[in-house]
Amino acid sequence: MCTLHTLDQGVWAVSTSARSSYHHGDLRNACLHAAWGMLAEGDVASLSLRAVARRAGVSANAPYRHFADKDALLTAVVARGYDELRLALATADEGARPGEHHVDMGIAYVHFALDHPAVFRLMFSNSCRSDPEVQSAALSTAMVLARRVMAVTPATEVDTVLMASWATVHGLATLILDGRVAPRGPAKLDGLVRDVIRATTSFGET
Amino acid sequence: MCTLHTLDQGVWAVSTSARSSYHHGDLRNACLHAAWGMLAEGDVASLSLRAVARRAGVSANAPYRHFADKDALLTAVVARGYDELRLALATADEGARPGEHHVDMGIAYVHFALDHPAVFRLMFSNSCRSDPEVQSAALSTAMVLARRVMAVTPATEVDTVLMASWATVHGLATLILDGRVAPRGPAKLDGLVRDVIRATTSFGET
DNA sequence: TGTACATCAGTGAACGCGCGTTCACTGATGTAC
DNA sequence: TGTACATCAGTGAACGCGCGTTCACTGATGTAC
Numbered sequence: 001m002c003t004l005h006t007l008d009q010g011v012w013a014v015s016t017s018a019r020s021s022y023h024h025g026d027l028r029n030a031c032l033h034a035a036w037g038m039l040a041e042g043d044v045a046s047l048s049l050r051a052v053a054r055r056a057g058v059s060a061n062a063p064y065r066h067f068a069d070k071d072a073l074l075t076a077v078v079a080r081g082y083d084e085l086r087l088a089l090a091t092a093d094e095g096a097r098p099g100e101h102h103v104d105m106g107i108a109y110v111h112f113a114l115d116h117p118a119v120f121r122l123m124f125s126n127s128c129r130s131d132p133e134v135q136s137a138a139l140s141t142a143m144v145l146a147r148r149v150m151a152v153t154p155a156t157e158v159d160t161v162l163m164a165s166w167a168t169v170h171g172l173a174t175l176i177l178d179g180r181v182a183p184r185g186p187a188k189l190d191g192l193v194r195d196v197i198r199a200t201t202s203f204g205e206t
Numbered sequence: 207m208c209t210l211h212t213l214d215q216g217v218w219a220v221s222t223s224a225r226s227s228y229h230h231g232d233l234r235n236a237c238l239h240a241a242w243g244m245l246a247e248g249d250v251a252s253l254s255l256r257a258v259a260r261r262a263g264v265s266a267n268a269p270y271r272h273f274a275d276k277d278a279l280l281t282a283v284v285a286r287g288y289d290e291l292r293l294a295l296a297t298a299d300e301g302a303r304p305g306e307h308h309v310d311m312g313i314a315y316v317h318f319a320l321d322h323p324a325v326f327r328l329m330f331s332n333s334c335r336s337d338p339e340v341q342s343a344a345l346s347t348a349m350v351l352a353r354r355v356m357a358v359t360p361a362t363e364v365d366t367v368l369m370a371s372w373a374t375v376h377g378l379a380t381l382i383l384d385g386r387v388a389p390r391g392p393a394k395l396d397g398l399v400r401d402v403i404r405a406t407t408s409f410g411e412t
Numbered sequence: 413t414g415t416a417c418a419t420c421a422g423t424g425a426a427c428g429c430g431c432g433t434t435c436a437c438t439g440a441t442g443t444a445c
Numbered sequence: 446t447g448t449a450c451a452t453c454a455g456t457g458a459a460c461g462c463g464c465g466t467t468c469a470c471t472g473a474t475g476t477a478c
Contacts, residue, residue, distance in 0.1 A: 022472050023421055043332070045251070048464060059423050061466075066421095070465065117332070126249070126323070129385040138386060157405070163387055163398070164374065164405040171377025172369070179335040180344060181369055192369070199363070199370040200406035228439050229454055254431060265456050267433075272454095276432065415478090423471070431462085438456070445448090 028066040030056040035077050039118035044125075047118075049073065075128045081119045082137035088112050089144045101148055106169040106197045107190050113173035114189075120177065124170075142166065168200045169193075234272040236262040241283050245324035250331075253324075255279065281334045287325045288343035294318050295350045307354055312375040312403045313396050319379035320395075326383070330376075348372065374406045375399075 024030060034055035038047050049070045050060045067073045092108035093101055113120040128134050142162075149162045172193060175181040183189040230236060240261035244253050255276045256266045273279045298314035299307055319326040334340050348368075355368045378399060381387040389395040 022423090023474080027421080049466090050464065060464095061424090061468095062422060064466080121331070124380060124384045124386070125327070126384055142386070160401045160405050163378070163381075164402045166387070167377035167381055167402060168370065168374045168406060169377070170381060171373035171375070171379075173377075174330060174380060175369075175373055175376060178330045178332055180330070180348070181372070195366045196370045196373060199366050200374060228456090229441080233454080255433090256431065266431095267435095267457090268455060270433075416476105418474105418476085420474075421471100422473090423469105425468085425470105427465105427467075429464085431464095432460105434460075435458085436456105437458105438454100440455090441451105441453075443449105443451085 024056075024058060024062075027056065027058060027062060030058075031063050031066060031073060032076055032080060035073060036080070036119065039077070039122070040116065043118050044074075044122050047074075071128070074122065075131045075134055077119065078123050078128050078131075079133045079137045081116065081123045082134070082141045084116070085109070085112050085123070086137075086141040086144055089141065093144065093148060102165065102201060103194045103197050105145065105148060106165075106172075107193045109169045110173045110176065110189070110193050113177050117177055120173070124174075164200065165197075168196065172196055230262075230264060230268075233262065233264060233268060236264075237269050237272060237279060238282055238286060241279060242286070242325065245283070245328065246322065249324050250280075250328055253280075277334070280328065281337045281340055283325065284329050284334050284337075285339045285343045287322065287329045288340070288347045290322070291315070291318050291329075292343075292347040292350055295347065299350065299354060308371065308407060309400045309403050311351065311354065312378075313399045315375045316379045316382065316395070316399050319383050323383055326379070330380075370406065371403075374402065378402055 031052050034052045035047060038051060038055065049063055052073065053060050053063050056063075063073065067076070088108045088111070089105050092104045096104040122128075123138075145166055146158070146162050149165060150158055153161045172181070176183065176189075176192075181192075183192045237258050240258045241253060244257060244261065255269055258279065259266050259269050262269075269279065273282070294314045294317070295311050298310045302310035328334075329344075351372055352364075352368050355371060356364055359367045378387070382389065382395075382398075387398075389398045
């Protein structure tokens with residue numbers, strides 16, 4: 001059903017293994033993987049094309065065979081980010097406890113942000129908001145939320161409720177990420193998300 | 207009562223006027239003003255200390271008399287940002303229509319974000335979250351929201367409701383800023399904020 | 413099966429650039445006497 | 446009131462750095478005959 005592989009395993013792992021030949025074989029993916037890894041360790045400002053090439057074990061200009069410029073690389077990373085987020089949300093929705101779909105999806109959303117802070121910030125920066133690939137990836141991600149909202153909301157209110165749900169969970173993720181809101185102890189994170197979502201959800205779940 | 211001046215007028219305007227003497231007189235404020243202006247036109251990545259000095263009409267290293275390094279300047283800008291936001295929220299709260307305090311403060315919050323996108327992003331980035339001046343400025347800002355929440359919420363739920371309110375309006379501001387949620391026409395912005403806040407506010411207002 | 417050749421995906425060196433920051437210095441200001 | 450001097454707040458030149466990107470080139474691969 002879902003053919004998407006997570007970036008930390010599966011087909012991606014191969015691309016980081018030592019290469020024996022002059023040709024890399026999968027440099028595009030290796031660059032994305034390297035960029036993803038570097039964003040896990042630092043922020044966007046510290047990510048340079050040269051460093052990505054270095055980490056992929058390749059000369060500084062080799063990435064230009066696969067990306068028009070630095071922006072194109074970042075755009076591709078962001079698109080992957082949305083794919084990952086969409087997968088995480090869909091998985092949470094599928095495995096949700098009865099009557100807890102919103103809460104479990106919200107928890108997954110916040111966890112994604114905390115697990116990939118720099119990627120998350122990049123996804124919601126204005127730098128690549130107008131790229132078509134990113135826009136479509138963002139839209140499919142939003143659709144996962146939308147489907148759940150539509151299942152339990154009168155048609156006339158779907159727009160507002162979708163925005164409200166998304167805004168709440170997105171804002172919460174951002175505020176926690178930035179240290180403006182602090183769950184007391186990591187075990188309390190899920191409870192905090194649950195409480196906030198319940199406090200803002202006036203519509204029922206079936 | 208409130209002695210804070212907005213950055214675009216009042217005492218700040220003076221600091222950008224042509225200077226006649228070797229000594230600037232108010233270079234610290236002039237730097238902050240220049241940085242603020244540059245952030246209004248571009249993003250954080252395009253803001254350099256040298257450019258700030260240039261705009262302030264001063265040599266590249268003059269700012270070092272007033273800021274230890276570039277980070278210190280950014281930190282000061284962020285602190286000012288929180289001051290401005292706090293002022294905007296307090297003003298909105300004071301002048302709110304009866305029973306609409308949450309809505310009007312939310313609208314003010316979103317407007318601040320849209321009026322100062324780069325500053326807003328910088329305020330909620332992790333770069334200066336641990337600076338004491340910033341932390342205290344952020345705390346006083348949050349207190350403006352907290353006071354309003356406390357006025358209408360049972361004590362046991364204040365924490366959760368405060369987080370929920372803040373998260374919702376902050377998330378909404380962020381999503382609009384990033385183009386993920388688009389009010390249809392600028393006149394519709396306030397209505398969108400109002401609808402979302404009403405949809406997520408289950409507690410009453412007196 | 414062997415060979416010539418086009419194409420693809422790398423290399424290494426170089427470019428100009430703007431940056432943050434430091435240095436020795438200088439003009440202006442204020443204060444003690 | 447005048448002068449010597451310490452202090453403050455600027456200047457201009459220079460530093461090393463890593464960056465994005467381009468260039469001519471080369472090793473590997475695949476395909477036509």
